[in-house]
Amino acid sequence: MINVNYNPDVLSCLANLSNDEVFTPPGLVNDILDLLPLDLWSNQNAKFLDPVSKSGVFLREMAKRLMEGLETQIPNKQDRINHIFSKQLYGIAITDLTALLSRRSVYCSKTANGKYSICETFNDEQGNIRYKRMKHTWQNGKCSYCGASQEVYDREDALETYAYNFIHTDTPYNIFNMKFDVIVGNPPYQLSDGGHGRSAKPLYHKFIQQAIKLNPKYLSMIVPDRWFAGGKGLNEFRDQMLNDKRFRKIVDYTSASDAFPGADVPGGVCYFLWDKSYNGETEIEIRNGYQIDISIRYLNEFDTFIRYSTAADVIKKVRANSKSFMSNHVSSRKPFGLATNERPKSRGDLKLKYYGGYGRYPSNLITVGSELIPLWKVITSKTSYDHAGQPDKEGKRRVFSTLEILKPNEICTETYIIVGSFSSERECLNLLSYLKTKFTRFLVSQLSFSQDITKDRFAFVPLQDFSESWTDEKLNLKYGLTLEEISFIDSMIRPMELSKNSEVDE
Numbered sequence: 001m002i003n004v005n006y007n008p009d010v011l012s013c014l015a016n017l018s019n020d021e022v023f024t025p026p027g028l029v030n031d032i033l034d035l036l037p038l039d040l041w042s043n044q045n046a047k048f049l050d051p052v053s054k055s056g057v058f059l060r061e062m063a064k065r066l067m068e069g070l071e072t073q074i075p076n077k078q079d080r081i082n083h084i085f086s087k088q089l090y091g092i093a094i095t096d097l098t099a100l101l102s103r104r105s106v107y108c109s110k111t112a113n114g115k116y117s118i119c120e121t122f123n124d125e126q127g128n129i130r131y132k133r134m135k136h137t138w139q140n141g142k143c144s145y146c147g148a149s150q151e152v153y154d155r156e157d158a159l160e161t162y163a164y165n166f167i168h169t170d171t172p173y174n175i176f177n178m179k180f181d182v183i184v185g186n187p188p189y190q191l192s193d194g195g196h197g198r199s200a201k202p203l204y205h206k207f208i209q210q211a212i213k214l215n216p217k218y219l220s221m222i223v224p225d226r227w228f229a230g231g232k233g234l235n236e237f238r239d240q241m242l243n244d245k246r247f248r249k250i251v252d253y254t255s256a257s258d259a260f261p262g263a264d265v266p267g268g269v270c271y272f273l274w275d276k277s278y279n280g281e282t283e284i285e286i287r288n289g290y291q292i293d294i295s296i297r298y299l300n301e302f303d304t305f306i307r308y309s310t311a312a313d314v315i316k317k318v319r320a321n322s323k324s325f326m327s328n329h330v331s332s333r334k335p336f337g338l339a340t341n342e343r344p345k346s347r348g349d350l351k352l353k354y355y356g357g358y359g360r361y362p363s364n365l366i367t368v369g370s371e372l373i374p375l376w377k378v379i380t381s382k383t384s385y386d387h388a389g390q391p392d393k394e395g396k397r398r399v400f401s402t403l404e405i406l407k408p409n410e411i412c413t414e415t416y417i418i419v420g421s422f423s424s425e426r427e428c429l430n431l432l433s434y435l436k437t438k439f440t441r442f443l444v445s446q447l448s449f450s451q452d453i454t455k456d457r458f459a460f461v462p463l464q465d466f467s468e469s470w471t472d473e474k475l476n477l478k479y480g481l482t483l484e485e486i487s488f489i490d491s492m493i494r495p496m497e498l499s500k501n502s503e504v505d506e
Contacts, residue, residue: 022263023054024186024222029061032220035249035273036182040218041069046088047178049216051166052185052207053091053129056102062184063089063106078120085119090176091129092165094188099131130175134163145169147201147233148191162191167206183211184220189265202226205237215276222259222271225252226449228305231456242300248275249283250299252307255390258287267449268390284309289395291491304447310488311446315460317479318443322462329463330455331418333382337368338413353379353404353412361411369411372421376428377406378435379416384453391492398494399441399448403432417453420466427466434470438493445493 040046050058066084074080085107093099100110103126109117112127119127136143141150145168153161165175187207190200204223211219230238241247250272256265286293286307295309306312344352344359350373352361363373385401386392403419405428406412420431434440443460444453464470476486 041065046181048182049180050091050185052187053102054098056105086121093131181217183216219274225268247282248273251285254288324463326458326461334414335418336411340414351410375421377421378419396494430466430469436496439475442489
């Protein structure tokens with residue numbers, strides 16, 4: 001960075017980091033910093049904070065810009081280094097390991113006042129990259145600050161607690177006791193909540209909320225897209241974000257691997273510029289592979305965030321010409337009260353559809369959804385076809401992995417949800433034809449930012465008369481879609497065909 005040769009050994013640190021803490025590539029960091037006003041880099045009084053420092057890359061790249069921007073004001077290189085690192089750049093590490101790594105990356109020494117540190121003014125080992133081991137505050141088995149499970153994270157001192165300094169306090173001002181002009185970083189995304197399997201609760205939104213409390217001039221963070229649709233503790237946060245007119249720009253990657261090579265973040269990631277002095281529409285830049293879509297609009301035009309302006313136009317037409325929507329008719333999870341791991345019995349008067357196929361099941365064990373048993377039913381897997389709810393290499397999605405008809409006296413486990421139930425097979429077949437249209441799957445995809453297919457995903461899908469069959473051509477005509485809108489849907493959704501056994505294949 002400043003003509004000092006060093007080779008930090010980072011591999012031992014990287015190997016010990018949580019999978020929920022994604023490192024930010026330098027190129028992406030600079031894309032994020034490019035959103036900030038240029039004059040910040042020549043302002044020797046501006047103060048910058050990375051409250052979630054992992055590798056120190058944000059601080060390092062900001063230092064490079066300040067070194068260039070302040071050259072005429074502070075011509076002496078060493079004086080400029082001392083000023084930037086001691087009076088402008090501040091970081092809060094997320095673990096003891098990342099504190100060492102960040103100092104090594106930024107100061108060229110794991111101790112700020114060490115022999116090889118490029119800054120000469122620090123009197124202590126931490127410098128301006130702080131870390132303090134903290135403990136969770138337990139109430140009824142959960143942390144009152146981050147919601148972490150006491151069962152999982154009430155650990156011995158030798159293990160990391162993931163009680164992050166920045167959010168485990170009511171007074172973040174006290175960490176450095178100063179006001180920051182810019183807060184920027186890549187927060188931890190989630191923590192295990194002690195639930196089944198890999199169940200985890202989101203965490204990144206708490207860092208954004210805490211940063212806004214500090215009232216900086218500018219705030220920029222890169223986070224998962226899952227807040228777009230809310231759910232799992234994110235509904236209130238989503239509403240706050242959508243109704244905050246201080247967001248000047250959002251850059252969204254529909255596939256997280258385009259931003260973080262090799263990373264698997266369901267639903268994509270986005271970064272933003274929040275500007276305290278701004279009040280207006282947001283510039284929205286969507287990056288879907290090599291395709292880039294840019295629009296300027298208010299974030300709160302819908303109850304959830306819609307990525308594309310063309311998609312927003314389609315949804316407006318659908319809502320203007322519809323009275324009822326499929327989300328009011330699709331079942332919740334466990335339509336018959338049977339968990340995913342439920343299996344057929346040796347005897348039974350019903351036929352059970354489960355992940356492994358079909359088997360017998362006694363009706364006297366069914367306590368939920370018994371009114372559905374004598375009906376014809378259309379089911380879909382609660383897991384989408386698209387990996388982590390993301391498009392394929394061509395930027396397209398299929399959405400549904402399985403669409404199938406259950407006959408009367410056939411039931412299913414939690415692996416599936418019931419999209420519709422009828423007294424006749426013909427109505428089921430017509431619903432099936434509706435679900436396989438690009439039109440329907442496009443509307444479902446607008447609310448799908450993870451791999452889960454739930455009833456909420458059907459909130460934009462209009463209810464139809466299923467005494468008749470449906471095709472894309474028929475639906476496009478009904479809702480008055482333009483050739484441009486039809487072409488856009490075609491570019492986003494892969495085709496599906498109906499096979500002879502009433503399942504949907506590609």
